[in-house]
Amino acid sequence: MSRPHPPLNTVQPDLGSARPGWDGDDLMALLVPEPDEAGVLTSQRAAANSNGAIFGGQLIGQALMAAAHGLSAKLAAHSLQLNFLAPGLTDRPLQFDVRRLLSGLNFTTQQVLGRQGERLVFSAHVSFHRGEPGPEFAPALPHGVAEPESLPTLREAVQRFADRIDPAARERISASRTLELRPLDAERFLLQREPSGTVRYWIRASGPLPDQPCLHQAALGYLSDYWFPMAALSPHLGVKVGTGLYAASLNHALWFHAPVQADDWLLVEAQAASTTQARGLTQGKVWNRRGTLVASVAQESLFRGWVEQGGTLTAPYHAGRAGDAALPLKPRRG
Known part of the structure; x- marks a missing residue:
């Protein structure tokens, strides 16, 4: 008797919410915690990832906004390090405990803990x-990069290669409304192995901020946790x-070098540094x-569930050799 496949898991966020009050479009509503009646910064809205937990990019953005709450506008975040400790539950409010670790003439460092009751979801230093x-x-900027307007959107690329992408994954990618991504080489981006481990794409928030x-x-x-781990x-x-594969973000780091405008196009060059x-x-x-x-940016992710096939490790739903984009995916069972 064949065993059923495990649930479909990718790192693409499912931009829906288990709680009311978010229209699926307003990115600002996801990122800005508000004080509750006791004055504790709290988020009532959630974007769920494919594992059913709060999308890691939302937690990254919220950690930064919570750390900046009440600080002088003369201070600008220059670094963030965050550890994901437990899946955030989308049906519960998330509270942010902020502690001042350093208050100097030029630098201020904040610790942010994201909690759901006794459940510690993340720990961050900003x-x-x-x-x-x-x-x-x-x-x-890398030489010869095509302008984003000349490239297909990720949604268009997925539709073009629909017969070679798992239907559930195709639907999830096409449902994204808070961001827009345009790969430099759509077919290579979606369907081909990249021995160098380097992928490039343009990305931006869909609406003005x-x-x-x-x-x-x-x-x-928020944007940096979308697709970036796929490299x-x-x-x-x-x-x-x-x-x-079961995919989950383990930790994330950001260093800001210059002012950023996230609702205008940003070029991401993501490089696989190690898999082990x-x-x-x-x-x-x-x-x-x-x-x-x-x-x-740097992020460490977990990819669990590899299976041995022909003496090599591959993903459960791949047919033939790992990374053979010309072969169709096996249909899901169970």
């Missing part, structure tokens, strides 16, 4: 800097969605379309 004069250097620098940084945090799979798999022990580390750079490096 550091702020007033800014000081100094020499500047940053890698230039208020002119609040911290909110745009939080929105970049760690690119050396191993062609089709990287609907694989049957079912963990994948992705590192990356983010430029605005004027060529300014605005941020660096």
